[in-house]
Amino acid sequence: MQTSVAIKDLAIEFGAVKVIEKLDLDVGRGEFVVLLGPSGCGKSTLLNAIAGLIDIVDGEVWISDKNVTWSEPKDRGIGMVFQSYALYPQMSVRQNLSFGLKVAGLPRDETEKRVGKAAAMLQLEALLDRKPSELSGGQRQRVAIGRALVRNVDVFLFDEPLSNLDAKLRNELRVEIKRLHQELGNTMIYVTHDQIEALTLADRIAVMRKGIIEQFSTPHEIYHRPANTFIAGFIGSPTMNFIDGKLTEAGSSMTFSGTEGVSFDVSRHPELAGSGGRDVILGIRPEHMVLGESTDPEAYKAKGKVSVVEPMGADTVIWVDFAGGMRAIRMSGDPTVSAGDSVDFHFPPERVGFFDQQSGVRIRITAYLRHLY
Amino acid sequence: MQTSVAIKDLAIEFGAVKVIEKLDLDVGRGEFVVLLGPSGCGKSTLLNAIAGLIDIVDGEVWISDKNVTWSEPKDRGIGMVFQSYALYPQMSVRQNLSFGLKVAGLPRDETEKRVGKAAAMLQLEALLDRKPSELSGGQRQRVAIGRALVRNVDVFLFDEPLSNLDAKLRNELRVEIKRLHQELGNTMIYVTHDQIEALTLADRIAVMRKGIIEQFSTPHEIYHRPANTFIAGFIGSPTMNFIDGKLTEAGSSMTFSGTEGVSFDVSRHPELAGSGGRDVILGIRPEHMVLGESTDPEAYKAKGKVSVVEPMGADTVIWVDFAGGMRAIRMSGDPTVSAGDSVDFHFPPERVGFFDQQSGVRIRITAYLRHLY
Amino acid sequence: AQEGPKAEVIHWWTSGGESAAVKTFAESYSKAGGVWVDAAIAGGDNARAAAVNRMIGGNPPAAVQFNIGKQFDDLVDKGMLRNLDDVAVANKWKETLPKPVLDAITRNGHIYAAPINIHGQNWMWYSKGAFEKAGIANPPKSFDELFADLDKLKAAGVVPLALNGQVRHMALIFNSLLVSRGGHDLYIKVYKDHDEKAVNSPEFKKVVEEFGKFRGYVDAGYSSRLWNDATSMLIKNTAGVQFMGDWAKGEFNLAQKAQGKDYGCVVGPGTQNYIIGGDVFIFPKSNDAKQTAAQDLLAKTLLTPEALIAFNLKKGSIPSRTDVDMKAFDQCAQDAAAYIKNPANQLPDYGLVMPPDVVGSIQDLIGEYFTDPKFTPDDFVERFADAISAAG
Amino acid sequence: MNVSVSAPNSATIAASAVQLARGRKPHRLTAGRIGLYAFLITAAIFFLLPAYVMLMTSLKPMDEIRDGAIFAFPRTLTFEAWWAAWSSACTGLNCNGISVGFWNSIKILVPSVFFSIAAGALNGYAMSFWRVKGANLLFAALLFGAFIPYQVFMYPLVIMSATLGVYNSIAGIVIVHTIFGMPLMTLLFRNYYAGLPIELFKAARIDGAGFWRIFFWVMLPTSTPIIIVAVILQVTGIWNDFMLGLIFAGRENQPMTVQLNNIVNSVTGERVYNLNMAATILTAAVPLLCYFLSGRWFVRGIAAGAIKG
Amino acid sequence: MKRKFWQNIMATLSLLPAWAVLLVAYTGSMIWSIQISFTSSRALPSNNFVGFDQYRRLFSTSRWLVSLENLVIFGVLFVVICLVLGFLLAVALDQRIRFENGFRTIFLYPHAMSFIVTGLIWQWMMNPTLGIQKSVRDLGWESFAFDWIGSRDLAIYALVVAGVWQAAGLVMVLMLAGLRGVDAELWKATRVDGIPAWRVYISIVLPLIKPMIVTSVVLLGIGVVKSYDLVVALTGGGPGMASELPGKFVMDYLFERQNIALAQAASTVMLITVLAVLVPWLYMQYFRKSGRSPT
Numbered sequence A, B: 001m002q003t004s005v006a007i008k009d010l011a012i013e014f015g016a017v018k019v020i021e022k023l024d025l026d027v028g029r030g031e032f033v034v035l036l037g038p039s040g041c042g043k044s045t046l047l048n049a050i051a052g053l054i055d056i057v058d059g060e061v062w063i064s065d066k067n068v069t070w071s072e073p074k075d076r077g078i079g080m081v082f083q084s085y086a087l088y089p090q091m092s093v094r095q096n097l098s099f100g101l102k103v104a105g106l107p108r109d110e111t112e113k114r115v116g117k118a119a120a121m122l123q124l125e126a127l128l129d130r131k132p133s134e135l136s137g138g139q140r141q142r143v144a145i146g147r148a149l150v151r152n153v154d155v156f157l158f159d160e161p162l163s164n165l166d167a168k169l170r171n172e173l174r175v176e177i178k179r180l181h182q183e184l185g186n187t188m189i190y191v192t193h194d195q196i197e198a199l200t201l202a203d204r205i206a207v208m209r210k211g212i213i214e215q216f217s218t219p220h221e222i223y224h225r226p227a228n229t230f231i232a233g234f235i236g237s238p239t240m241n242f243i244d245g246k247l248t249e250a251g252s253s254m255t256f257s258g259t260e261g262v263s264f265d266v267s268r269h270p271e272l273a274g275s276g277g278r279d280v281i282l283g284i285r286p287e288h289m290v291l292g293e294s295t296d297p298e299a300y301k302a303k304g305k306v307s308v309v310e311p312m313g314a315d316t317v318i319w320v321d322f323a324g325g326m327r328a329i330r331m332s333g334d335p336t337v338s339a340g341d342s343v344d345f346h347f348p349p350e351r352v353g354f355f356d357q358q359s360g361v362r363i364r365i366t367a368y369l370r371h372l373y
Numbered sequence C: 001a002q003e004g005p006k007a008e009v010i011h012w013w014t015s016g017g018e019s020a021a022v023k024t025f026a027e028s029y030s031k032a033g034g035v036w037v038d039a040a041i042a043g044g045d046n047a048r049a050a051a052v053n054r055m056i057g058g059n060p061p062a063a064v065q066f067n068i069g070k071q072f073d074d075l076v077d078k079g080m081l082r083n084l085d086d087v088a089v090a091n092k093w094k095e096t097l098p099k100p101v102l103d104a105i106t107r108n109g110h111i112y113a114a115p116i117n118i119h120g121q122n123w124m125w126y127s128k129g130a131f132e133k134a135g136i137a138n139p140p141k142s143f144d145e146l147f148a149d150l151d152k153l154k155a156a157g158v159v160p161l162a163l164n165g166q167v168r169h170m171a172l173i174f175n176s177l178l179v180s181r182g183g184h185d186l187y188i189k190v191y192k193d194h195d196e197k198a199v200n201s202p203e204f205k206k207v208v209e210e211f212g213k214f215r216g217y218v219d220a221g222y223s224s225r226l227w228n229d230a231t232s233m234l235i236k237n238t239a240g241v242q243f244m245g246d247w248a249k250g251e252f253n254l255a256q257k258a259q260g261k262d263y264g265c266v267v268g269p270g271t272q273n274y275i276i277g278g279d280v281f282i283f284p285k286s287n288d289a290k291q292t293a294a295q296d297l298l299a300k301t302l303l304t305p306e307a308l309i310a311f312n313l314k315k316g317s318i319p320s321r322t323d324v325d326m327k328a329f330d331q332c333a334q335d336a337a338a339y340i341k342n343p344a345n346q347l348p349d350y351g352l353v354m355p356p357d358v359v360g361s362i363q364d365l366i367g368e369y370f371t372d373p374k375f376t377p378d379d380f381v382e383r384f385a386d387a388i389s390a391a392g
Numbered sequence D: 001m002n003v004s005v006s007a008p009n010s011a012t013i014a015a016s017a018v019q020l021a022r023g024r025k026p027h028r029l030t031a032g033r034i035g036l037y038a039f040l041i042t043a044a045i046f047f048l049l050p051a052y053v054m055l056m057t058s059l060k061p062m063d064e065i066r067d068g069a070i071f072a073f074p075r076t077l078t079f080e081a082w083w084a085a086w087s088s089a090c091t092g093l094n095c096n097g098i099s100v101g102f103w104n105s106i107k108i109l110v111p112s113v114f115f116s117i118a119a120g121a122l123n124g125y126a127m128s129f130w131r132v133k134g135a136n137l138l139f140a141a142l143l144f145g146a147f148i149p150y151q152v153f154m155y156p157l158v159i160m161s162a163t164l165g166v167y168n169s170i171a172g173i174v175i176v177h178t179i180f181g182m183p184l185m186t187l188l189f190r191n192y193y194a195g196l197p198i199e200l201f202k203a204a205r206i207d208g209a210g211f212w213r214i215f216f217w218v219m220l221p222t223s224t225p226i227i228i229v230a231v232i233l234q235v236t237g238i239w240n241d242f243m244l245g246l247i248f249a250g251r252e253n254q255p256m257t258v259q260l261n262n263i264v265n266s267v268t269g270e271r272v273y274n275l276n277m278a279a280t281i282l283t284a285a286v287p288l289l290c291y292f293l294s295g296r297w298f299v300r301g302i303a304a305g306a307i308k309g
Numbered sequence E: 001m002k003r004k005f006w007q008n009i010m011a012t013l014s015l016l017p018a019w020a021v022l023l024v025a026y027t028g029s030m031i032w033s034i035q036i037s038f039t040s041s042r043a044l045p046s047n048n049f050v051g052f053d054q055y056r057r058l059f060s061t062s063r064w065l066v067s068l069e070n071l072v073i074f075g076v077l078f079v080v081i082c083l084v085l086g087f088l089l090a091v092a093l094d095q096r097i098r099f100e101n102g103f104r105t106i107f108l109y110p111h112a113m114s115f116i117v118t119g120l121i122w123q124w125m126m127n128p129t130l131g132i133q134k135s136v137r138d139l140g141w142e143s144f145a146f147d148w149i150g151s152r153d154l155a156i157y158a159l160v161v162a163g164v165w166q167a168a169g170l171v172m173v174l175m176l177a178g179l180r181g182v183d184a185e186l187w188k189a190t191r192v193d194g195i196p197a198w199r200v201y202i203s204i205v206l207p208l209i210k211p212m213i214v215t216s217v218v219l220l221g222i223g224v225v226k227s228y229d230l231v232v233a234l235t236g237g238g239p240g241m242a243s244e245l246p247g248k249f250v251m252d253y254l255f256e257r258q259n260i261a262l263a264q265a266a267s268t269v270m271l272i273t274v275l276a277v278l279v280p281w282l283y284m285q286y287f288r289k290s291g292r293s294p295t
């Protein structure tokens, strides 16, 4: 895969505050990369640095194999869509779309052609003479995208483009953006703190925290093999269930024991080999917890009291008191239990992940062990 | 069930605009009722009318068996939590909680007792001396609830209390509100346009459109037997798939035929009896569509091309081109198909609902027919 | 057509009588072949500020009205004014101007200003109609008589003293009293010699005490009044007397009141000492030869007896030259001209012998004293001594 | 109005339905409401009285004014004073009324308002969107400058404008007004721009617009509310100026206020109150008109974030 | 690192006029003015330095001391009354009243008048022999007295009345804009809590519109410091010097009394006072919260 956007050793400061200290990122051509992370982690800052809208302290930015670290935003071959859309309020949609081209001195007919094409693609033809204030949220959003579209750029940058919209519209536009990407094949870098957006849109997700990329991988990898508890907890709704406990090794058997007498035999987890005595966190996603008794001898079995039941239409979340906390169990369909019930539930070992209690880092099979198995 | 809040013949106008024309609503004591509807449908207006914050044009409002149509808000025995929280910005949390009591002339120790109790219940003890600006969104939310709590009211009114928060926090607080309701047992009327909130929190949901309550029923009923296409489409994410078609009756068999040669034998739907020749809409929820071929002879079987695949972690939405539109199929787990694939899918008859194309109203078994079956 | 030398003149004679007077100058000047460009700006401060700033800005007018006295000292020191020695010698100014006037326009032996009139500062005017109402037959000949008359006026329901709010005009009363009661010497000692002993003398203190008595003879509305509003009270016979310079005559004339019949004038009362003030024109230096020529012509024209007569008749003042035929003038002016023929009667206005800021602070002090009944004469004397000491 | 009845749907209610609270709250004029209007009307009288007196006086002949009933309606209505004030009142030897000054004032006003607002807008823009060294210092110092009494500047400014060769000209007075207007205008625009979303600026940068183009094409067209506020403030301030016009404009260009001063402060005989009042009203007409026409925009403009601390 | 060289140059250049005004006009004038205050200049600047003589003289001049005292009285009353009245008017206008536009215009129009005109008209209204006093007496109330401008003790309050008349409308507009910005839900919350409206205004709204109050105080403050025209037109500083203000002191000594050194000493004192009040505020306002300057 060719590299479309490459960031090397990036450092950014605001006054005395170091927002990003040393960040590397490679985005392939045509790739859809989502920057995901909690508020204030530096996502917008990173995006602005790629666009050339803030001064960087150190490092390099490469776009389409050119070092653009010192280039003007307009010369970087990027288009950007903002959370607030940032449409020029006094210009019509047509003028909003053509402003950049006019500034660049493009001939009139070429400008019109491109605006027409973008408008057609985004179904904006009927709105071309309206002012932004006369548009709905979704329409504004499309104009903002169109503004990037007309400029025939290689890289699209999106800064939380959907977060001002209501849920229904958000769902619709998400699909539209996805289709647009499939159609255009451009590189897209997309900032969000909405995990559903990240999971559905991204080819790869870069999960950020405090200016650092904690994991940069496919949605599948991030969802199923999160690098640490932060990522595991950040992605998934309801969030992953974390159960604190201690590992005790006895011969070839390994036991996980938590509060309230919780105890599982976790000998089948190769990554835990040699971790006896370690304080760990057991992580299991709500949808991997199954209500009812299991006949599978390998499954981890447990019991708890239902605290809250949340029917959500297509599925239901059951909150169960277990091992010193509320644990979510997600079941499809309508609830079969109600608050106050005592229930059995279980979950399969292969869905369980372990994290180090100290560092929060996922415990993986070490190279040596991998060799053994 | 005793009635806690009753509204009769309510009419509300803003100038010449009739926002609510003739509305009735009965809320039982201790019930959790959610007002759900799109933006601008009059939810807040209705809530404000209950609270006495706007003048009504006609009708009556009863709270706890008292006609409070003309009472002051403070005398209605209600507490209200606003979308913007509306905390008194320059007062500490403690003052925010006690201000109303102080003004009401409650003795000091009683005030303190109540504030203490509310703070404990909402885990605000550590924050009592902070200003609202020093609180996180969720904490502000809790203070706003606390302000209603200290007043020992019978009825809690919530106006989109979570819509300013990010998704993760929204999920957390939703559970908290649910627990609070279970603990207090108060009547709660809760406005939202978020269907997940509505489905998870409500004992009953009143779905509103343009000032009219379209359906007032349990979440289960509303989700599974929506009264019309508006409700069916408004609830559920992704939205219900609607397929336009025509019914043709031939002897005892009834056939549904849509565009692109789509045709199902729908003879097993008693409610369709006698509807031959009618233009209808077939509605089926994404989670009831199943990928793959079915061996069940009764299942409706179909074929389509995958247009977009949205993996969402716990489950995946597959968008398939079928019968002249994109149809969503929801499957749990990771995607097994990808965009461009041709796929088979099917859905069971008992999950299908039919709506009249003209009116959008669900076609039900008429009394006569019900008698027959 | 060939235009004569053009002279732009800044002055603050904007009122009706004043404008009429200025007009005579404009006519005299055009008769002499010049063109008078009139730049009237109401208010002396405004006019002078505009003029001085224009000099600083390098775009001076041909001539500017100033009050005679020390107002233009700095302009002379800075070399911004033309030396008028040639015009003065050619037109015998030294021989014909009263000494206080000559002193006031002379700096280091050179003449820098053209004095055009003498405004007497210690006149008292009275309304014949009001006097009749109060049964007063003759004008007072001394301040003792005046106080008696004021009481009568008060008793008759007439405002005894027509006063206005400006401190500078309150000071006129004080100075009249100082001259009449204290005499020529005390006045000179106090204002010209800045003699502290004189200020601390019992005579001076008596003047101060007596001045305080006037507080009882004014009406409530005086402070928002201007001097001409006060004069019009005399015209309407609603007030008895007013202390004002002879420019007040303009008001009477404008109202078509006749001297001796409707109103009367008294210097002092009770003295022939005449406090001399007045107006001058100064001529800013300029690089423009045309302007210089216009100034020469203007300076010469202004001080010709004909121009002076025409102007002063309208202005109400008397000509600055003592060699002018006064027969066209009214009785008051003729009296004044007669008085000042005698150098012993010539007193300089305090503005001629003290810088404006000192004059200002004395006026402030007088105003404060007058308006504050709790202000004791002793305090006044002390502060007065302080104030004149600043004159150096 | 709390009618307590057992339950809303019990049969008893139907009987006593008459006394049930229902529908729109009966609207009563409460004491508070009456007090409110009383306060407003009292205040309105306080604010209107001077204008009323001015207007009435200007329409009365002098002998009626002498009677002293300043609040009385004129018995004989005359517009003479207005004509006189406009076209024939005298200043020194010139008797052209204040009409000459009117056009001078316009000549001064238009460019002064334009340039001072342009300067303020440009400063505010550069300070809010561009990282210019020392911008904060500059801004604070300018703001401080707003507090310095004019008088302090007089001599140095005269010398400066003479050096520039613009002393006693329209250009000179325009420059002076621009200098004095700059602090407040900069404050207005800076605060307004600080309230605009920064993304607007970023989007324009990405579209390739440079410093000036962003200013003229994106920022200025979005600034209408604040421009209205600025225009109102500047028109009032500059039109009402007397001192600067007197000293810097030159004899040919003296604004209306100088003539007003000449008419009103010339002491001669009886004061011609009707003429004075007419002249005063005429002089105040332009800013007054400005307020009347755009008063509602003024509040909106300020609310739009124009003036914040 | 000079990527945005030209753009930033442009921005810097665009501020050059402002810098020039600041350095040449403001700073230059200020330095000049301070320098003059240490000389013995009279009508025109001179270079004869006399140290602090002018300041000594200034503070022994009773008129200056009276002016300062008056400034405090006038300043405090003017600002406070304008704020209170402006706030009350704004609150009243915010009550969904009829004719709001009309009332607002009535309250605001005096601000279109210059202080000169304001002084003139109020002088006439307050003139005891012509104005309100006479009219009321003519109506039969013989003992009615409203002769503030003629009274040593009350003249300063006459200034306040006229000043308030002129400036309260602007404060009203600012406050109204502030009130309109208050979250409607906050109002609803207080109604549910049963808090009386006056209490809400005092305890909740007032703190919320602090920025508007600050702006008002700044604008009024500028008016107070510069107040000259109003005194001249209304009382002329009288009776006596009962209503003198520092602004007029400076003007009088600059022009009529021709002692610019003393005048500049006076304005330097004013300057320092303003600086002492303003600098901490400016610092709080614009430096502590770092201004937004991205790029």
Ligand SMILES: Nc1ncnc2c1ncn2[C@@H]1O[C@H](COP(=O)(O)OP(=O)(O)OP(=O)(O)O)[C@@H](O)[C@H]1O
Residues within 6 Å of the ligand: A014, A015, A017, A019, A037, A038, A039, A040, A041, A042, A043, A044, A045, A046, A193, E294
């Ligand atoms: N102009 C600035 N000056 C100072 N600090 C800044 C500035 N812009 C951002 N920051 C700080 O940099 C950090 C990262 O900000 P950034 O806007 O990149 O966060 P983000 O991840 O986009 O958050 P969000 O999801 O809320 O948009 C934050 O702590 C923020 O306070």
Ligand SMILES: Nc1ncnc2c1ncn2[C@@H]1O[C@H](COP(=O)(O)OP(=O)(O)OP(=O)(O)O)[C@@H](O)[C@H]1O
Residues within 6 Å of the ligand: B014, B015, B017, B019, B037, B038, B039, B040, B041, B042, B043, B044, B045, B046, B193
């Ligand atoms: N004060 C008002 N004046 C005029 N119209 C109003 C007013 N308040 C609300 N409306 C109108 O009444 C209708 C209902 O408004 P309401 O606020 O109740 O909607 P809502 O259902 O709460 O919407 P949202 O989800 O956006 O809060 C809207 O069409 C709105 O425009």
Ligand SMILES: [Mg+2]
Residues within 6 Å of the ligand: A043, A044, A045, A159
């Ligand atoms: Mg961001």
Ligand SMILES: [Mg+2]
Residues within 6 Å of the ligand: B043, B044, B045, B159
């Ligand atoms: Mg709402």
